[in-house]
Each structure stands twice: as structure tokens, then as C-alpha cells.
Amino acid sequence: MEFFDLFREDRWPHMFCPGCGIGTVMNCFHRAFAETGLDQDRTVFVSGIGCSSRIIGYIRADSIHTTHGRALAVATGIKLANPDLNVVVFSGDGDIGAIGGNHFINAARRNVDMSVFCINNFIYGMTGGQASTTTPHKSYSTTTPYGNKEYPFDLSELAVTAGANYVARWTVRNVKELTASMQKAMQKKGFSFVEIASPCPTSFGRRNRMADPKQMFEWLKIISVKREKSQAWGLDQLDLNLGGQITVGEFVERNRAPFGMIA
Amino acid sequence: MQGNEACVEAAIYAGLRFYAGYPITPSTEVGEGLAARLPEEGGVFIQMEDEIASISAIIGASWTGAKSMTATSGPGFSLMQESIGYASMTETPLVIVDAMRGGPSTGLPTMPAQGDVMQARYGSHGDYPIIALAASTVQDMFDLTIRAFNLTEKYRVPVILLSDAEVGHMRGKFTVPTSIEVIDRAIRTDKVWHDGFAYDESLVPKFPVFGSGSRVHVTGLSHDVAGYPSNDPEVHEDLVRRLNGKLTKHEGDICRVDIIRPNSRRMLVTYGSPALAAHEVLRSDPETGMVNLKTIWPFPERLLRQAISGTEDVVVVEMNLGQAYREVERVACNEVCKKTRLLSKVGGEVTTPSEIVKFLGKGG
Numbered sequence: 001m002e003f004f005d006l007f008r009e010d011r012w013p014h015m016f017c018p019g020c021g022i023g024t025v026m027n028c029f030h031r032a033f034a035e036t037g038l039d040q041d042r043t044v045f046v047s048g049i050g051c052s053s054r055i056i057g058y059i060r061a062d063s064i065h066t067t068h069g070r071a072l073a074v075a076t077g078i079k080l081a082n083p084d085l086n087v088v089v090f091s092g093d094g095d096i097g098a099i100g101g102n103h104f105i106n107a108a109r110r111n112v113d114m115s116v117f118c119i120n121n122f123i124y125g126m127t128g129g130q131a132s133t134t135t136p137h138k139s140y141s142t143t144t145p146y147g148n149k150e151y152p153f154d155l156s157e158l159a160v161t162a163g164a165n166y167v168a169r170w171t172v173r174n175v176k177e178l179t180a181s182m183q184k185a186m187q188k189k190g191f192s193f194v195e196i197a198s199p200c201p202t203s204f205g206r207r208n209r210m211a212d213p214k215q216m217f218e219w220l221k222i223i224s225v226k227r228e229k230s231q232a233w234g235l236d237q238l239d240l241n242l243g244g245q246i247t248v249g250e251f252v253e254r255n256r257a258p259f260g261m262i263a
Numbered sequence: 264m265q266g267n268e269a270c271v272e273a274a275i276y277a278g279l280r281f282y283a284g285y286p287i288t289p290s291t292e293v294g295e296g297l298a299a300r301l302p303e304e305g306g307v308f309i310q311m312e313d314e315i316a317s318i319s320a321i322i323g324a325s326w327t328g329a330k331s332m333t334a335t336s337g338p339g340f341s342l343m344q345e346s347i348g349y350a351s352m353t354e355t356p357l358v359i360v361d362a363m364r365g366g367p368s369t370g371l372p373t374m375p376a377q378g379d380v381m382q383a384r385y386g387s388h389g390d391y392p393i394i395a396l397a398a399s400t401v402q403d404m405f406d407l408t409i410r411a412f413n414l415t416e417k418y419r420v421p422v423i424l425l426s427d428a429e430v431g432h433m434r435g436k437f438t439v440p441t442s443i444e445v446i447d448r449a450i451r452t453d454k455v456w457h458d459g460f461a462y463d464e465s466l467v468p469k470f471p472v473f474g475s476g477s478r479v480h481v482t483g484l485s486h487d488v489a490g491y492p493s494n495d496p497e498v499h500e501d502l503v504r505r506l507n508g509k510l511t512k513h514e515g516d517i518c519r520v521d522i523i524r525p526n527s528r529r530m531l532v533t534y535g536s537p538a539l540a541a542h543e544v545l546r547s548d549p550e551t552g553m554v555n556l557k558t559i560w561p562f563p564e565r566l567l568r569q570a571i572s573g574t575e576d577v578v579v580v581e582m583n584l585g586q587a588y589r590e591v592e593r594v595a596c597n598e599v600c601k602k603t604r605l606l607s608k609v610g611g612e613v614t615t616p617s618e619i620v621k622f623l624g625k626g627g
Contacts, residue, residue, distance in 0.1 A: 010457070011491065041476040046323070057480055057492065062473040064326060065482035066319065067349050073316035077323025077331070078473065080307045081281045085327065085474045106312040
């Protein structure tokens, strides 16, 4: 499958900023989707609001760009009304961790068969850099000018706890692992969640001494630790960024019967 | 059968395939009924985590071609408003039953009111089209549920069926007509590449079903006929004018009122459960006529104007502080300014015939 077999060439060039991680995610997704052999015309792409949600507008398939936070609820309706369709959601930390947090934990609990790719850039990028529920403690943003007083959510741990069948987290540096996880997520029955830590030099980096995309990539390298090599199994394992570390890897792989498939 | 139960049977008759909802008094029997009935008919019922999720799920289901619906009451209806605007913008067919209860806020959960009339029209942001029907009886709950599906399928505008705690819980007989027209949306089956929202003189685009190879892009952003987002002022204006133009163009088909003794010296204008009391008053008052607004949005201006032409005393009877009243006043004053009065009632009890008689006696 060529790149523009999957993406809408007539909508190129895309709107993402230089140094954004979304281009890498789209590339990895292209490879992963081709590997699955899924039928493009039997796959529906769903998103909410934010930078990551604009991906689906570039995909040459049925796609629905919904309201802020509601992608998973819309995706649930699509999958249950027509279980023969494959459902893929692109979302961000705003949609998943804040305004749509309730839909996130309940979709994982219901274990509806869908794949959710959450691009976590630690910030509200499209609105110009406000703190999100994944902004690291003490980081600066337009709404945390004195440093973030709050602690971030660990979205992957939430998905595991709520009942997802497959959960993995990678940074955009881990292209091979990310591609393999995206493929696995789409082939897995039930709710699959892949969190992708991604740089936003424009809105996050600029205010945190990482305005150059290279610095953000370097930061992701320094703070991410593979799960099997993680030195701090306790707190850091559970808490993204709390101990200054992002644990990457596959967190769960199980086969709970998806919603609607209980005998 | 209860009004809410009649709604369940009508929805199934109309071809409902997908229901998502969240429990809320006094609409709950609609969801409970469909939880049992829909699986028997091969449809899907799901209880979502809140009303926002419920309307979002039926939007998704509708794009797979399934007739979809939810039911709620005032507080849940408020939560749905953003997505009602989204459904209107994306031309997603769906039906919302709003069993009105006393408000504001949690208000009187078990008692009837008509406080959501303006919320039904203007609850979401922006200039958007909406259709709202109002039910007075158990028979209406059956007939208007089917009509709600027919209108949403035909015009791709969300349809709200306004009932209330009285109509929803009222027990009564109803007749199922021997033949009822059931309309399905016009489907587009060709490959859609650059004109997913192309329309003809009806102003209603044909519906490309997800999974049929249409490759359509749907967005709540302002979009061109391809469905692609656009900031172009002309594209936005064309879209907003066309969306709203669907109602103007088809007003004759959408608007329905029941009229008894049109153009009487005095006319009662009412809708929903107070229409029963108004009807009772007319039995002993041959000088008075009534208009029951079965379609409340778009406001049936033309039909109402005809019905009250020559009338000297127009009395609006509704269970709120005056929501349809301003609309009636506007229509009544449009040509010759008539005396328009409001019999308003809040408190959670249904307007009675004697209250209407007493009010009429006060003058006019």
C-alpha cells in the first residue's frame, strides 16, 4: 500500500507544525495498517478535537471528526450498530484524559472492539499551549505560568485498570515498536489502547526550554525507559512523569470477551 | 399502555435499530422498554455512562445507516445540547424523546412541565435547524414517534419529540392504523470522493453509509460539499443557509397543527398535556376554538395565522412562564394586532379545565 493509497493526496500538505510528532505517527500507522490487511472500505476512523484528531481528515476512508472528548462514545455507537466494521480512533490527551475521561474509562471497561491511538503531547496544542491532564508536574504552559501545581494522569495505567484487552505506550522515537503495537492493537479483539508520547515544540517545548524539535526528541529519549529495564518499578511504573520518567512498553495483553460477544 | 411504552412500540414499528440512553425520570420506561424489545427485533440497546455519551453513540450508529434514538428529560437534554448542534451540522438523522419535568435544575423529577420548549429550539450554539414535535396523548406518543423518525430520515435534521411526565406516564388506549408510512433515508451508494455532501433542489444530501465504500469525511467544522473543513466565509454562509433552508423549504410537510373551530372569536393555543384540558373546555364552550401545536419547531406560523385570523382573543395555555407565548404573540401581531393572553402554570400539576374557564372569565 502506497502512502497516498491511505491518505488523501488532495488535502496535502497537512496542517501540523514543523517538529510535531504526528507525522511520525501517521507514517507508523500507514505501515501498521498495510500489515494488518484490513479493508480500508470496511474501516471507520473516529476522532474528537485537537491536533491529533485532525489525522482522520487526511485518511482516505469513512471518517468522523466529532465533538471534543466524544470520539469513544461515537465509536461505540458505530461498532455496536455494525460489528462488521473495524473502528480506529485517533485522539489526544485532552480528549482522553480530560473532557472525555469518563468515556475513556467506560469504553475500556465495556471492552468494545476498537483500537485507540492516543497522541499524548502533554499540552493543549491547538488552542496555544494550555496545561492538560498529562502536563508534567512543575512544567510551564500558558495556564501554569508559575509551573504546573498538579500531577499528571497515567493514561495507559488507567486503561489497564479499567479493563482494556491491549495497552502499550511508546514515544515517537520507538518507531518499530510503535508500528508493531499499532498493528497488534488493530488485530486484537476488544478495546486496545496505544499511547504515544509525542513532541510539541511549538506549544510545550517553547515554554520548557525545548523550542528546538531536536531538544524535545532528546528529552523523550532521556525520560523514557523500557518497562523491562525500569529501575523504579514502584512509583514510576504507575505514574507517568511523577518521578521524571515515562515507562514504555506493552502493559497488558489479555482476551476478555469484547462487549456484545458474550455467549 | 403508558405513553412511554407506546413510544417504544412506535419506535420499533418505525424501524429503530439502535438505542443509547441514560436513566432519568420521567423518560426511563422508554429505555427500559427498548432494553427488552430491541434485542428481540435484532436491534441494539446500550446504557451509556451519561447523556453526552448517549447522544454521541446514536450519532455514530446513525452513520452506519441504523435508525437511532435516545430518550431523556430536562437535565439530560441540557447535557446533549452540544451534540444536537453537531448532529444538525453533520446532518445526522436521529430522534430524541424529551419527557419534560419541572425545572430549573433537578427541579421536580416526577412532575410534568413544559420548560424545555426554548431549549429544544435554541439550546445549542449557532444558527442550526431543528424539528420538535409535541405529544398530548398516548396515541400521539405512538403517531408522533413514527413521524419523528420519518422527518429525521427525510430531511437529515435531528427531531425532538417533546412529551412530559404526564404524557409519558399516562395510561390510555391507542389504535395502530392499518397502514402507516415509514420513510427510510435516501442512501447514496456510489463512491464518494469529492462531494459527500452534494445536494439537489431538495437541499438534502443523499446519505453515504459508513462501510459502503463511500469514504466520506464527516466533521462538525464548517465544511464544503466534499465534507472537508473550510474557513472560507462563502462556504460557511452557503452551508448555514442551506442547513436552515431545509426547514423553510419543507415547512409545509413538517408543520402540523390540530384545529377545532378555527377563527372563533376566542382561540386557545396550546400543545402537550394542557391540550387535554383545553379540549375539555371546548365541550361546554361553543364560542371558543383551539389550536394544538403538533409541530412546535419550526414554529407553524402560517397554519397558526390562518387558524386565528379574525380571532379577537388568543389565549396561550402552557406549563411554563411563557415560552410558546412569545411566538404566538409575534404571529398574532404580525398582521392585525390581536389581544394575546397567557395562562401560565408552573408547580408540577397539569392545567385543569376549570383553571382555563376561570382564566377566560377574567375578560377578553
